[in-house]
Amino acid sequence: MNLQQLRYVITVAKYGTFREAARQLYMAQSSLSSSIKDLEEEYGIQIFERSKKGIEITKEGAMLLEFADQIVAQADQLDYRYLSATENRRLFSVSSQHYDFASEGFARLVSEKKEESLNFRFLETSTSKVMEDVRDAVSEVGFIYLNDFNGKVIKQYLEAFDLKFDPLIVFQPHVFLSEFHPLAKKERITQEELHPYPVISFDQSKNSTLQLMEESIQVDQNVQRISASDRATVLNLLSVTNGYLVGSGLLKSNTQDHIVVVPMDVDQKNTIGFIYSKVRPLSAISKRYMEIVRELLEGDQRIELTDHID
Structure with missing residues (x-):
């Protein structure tokens, strides 16, 4: 098994056909199919079921895909930190649901720290990907929200991923x-x-x-x-x-x-918060970013700014 084979599996699962995956990867379809077949033989499983109508991922393939996503994400993070960086720059990365204030705070951080030896990245993505990014150290800090409807499910993810939820604001829809x-x-x-x-x-x-x-x-x-x-x-x-x-x-x-x-004329409270790893200490740049976001939101009458949890 090698990283490239795992990337192939992820791409095929994403696009649903070997033909389109091969086109996206700029390689021959036969070479792609052969590489994945080698991986299937190595692990003694069938990853994709092939038919004239297309492909479907098997139960074993879906489990392997979960591992592949995590391994490739961690490998990419290593590359970002140690190979892609110039002048030994460190990377500060944030993953977030689609919040305007999170990106505005990020822009202010970059402006404030532009002279420092840092690379910066802001990722707006899906709820599950925010949690996965922070779990896998793709990003150090993330933003999600909780309420009575989603709280139980989100907290199960946070517990499984060893993530802490630090409340930031309470808002009405x-x-x-x-x-x-x-x-x-x-x-x-x-x-x-x-x-x-x-x-x-x-x-x-x-x-x-x-x-x-x-x-x-x-x-x-x-x-x-x-x-x-x-x-x-x-x-x-x-x-x-x-x-x-x-x-x-x-x-x-x-x-x-x-x-x-x-x-909205509804009686419902929602809490947006930072998420970060329970096992990896927050960097100074992360703490400063969180301060900037709180400063940005101070005084807004539409929200209740919560106390920071140490």
């Missing part, structure tokens, strides 16, 4: 809308009023449960859904459609042109 949306001028919005309109959401990883969605309220599953993986696309969708996004209501950067934020 808010609706992000275009300033031209029919509901944009309301003081508060009910869930019933949102029902005729499509919900815009951030795309999650394959097979994610409802508890891993980023929506802070449970949205009717029968309404039209539009999803995207990045904030820029979501903001564009909000600007040109009658869709809406449910979130914290916090916009701290200059991305809010033509977007309004209206509180």
Whole structure:
């Protein structure tokens, strides 16, 4: 077994066919198939079931894929730290659900520390990937949220991954809308009023449960859904459609042109917090980043800033 074979398995699982995976890897399909067959023979398992209709990953293959994701992520992290860096620069990395304040705080950190020997990386990704990134040391700090609906499931992940949840803010759900949306001028919005309109959401990883969605309220599953993986696309969708996004209501950067934020008429508290490893001590740069984020959020009337947990 070698790392390249594990990367091949991950790519085939991602794209669903050997043909497309080979195209993405810039290699012959026969070479890709042969390499994975060698891995299957080495471990005595079948990773993919092949048929004229395509491929499906087997139960054994799915288990191997979990290990492959972790091993490749850790190997990539070693490369980032020791091979890709220049002038012995260290890497500070953050993984987050799609929060404007997290990226704005990150930009302020980079500006403040631009003279230091550091490389910086900010990853906006799915809920499960945030937790996996911090577990695997791809990132030192992450952001997720908890509430009564998702809390039990998220806490199970955190416990299994040896991660600590450090509460940052408590917020009530808010609706992000275009300033031209029919509901944009309301003081508060009910869930019933949102029902005729499509919900815009951030795309999650394959097979994610409802508890891993980023929506802070449970949205009717029968309404039209539009999803995207990045904030820029979501903001564009909000600007040109009658869709809406449910979130914290916090916009701290200059991305809010033509977007309004209206509180929801629901009695529900949600807590956004930092996550980090229980077994790896936080670096000084991580602690400074967390301070900057707290300073950024101080005084915002839409949230309750929590006390830091040492």
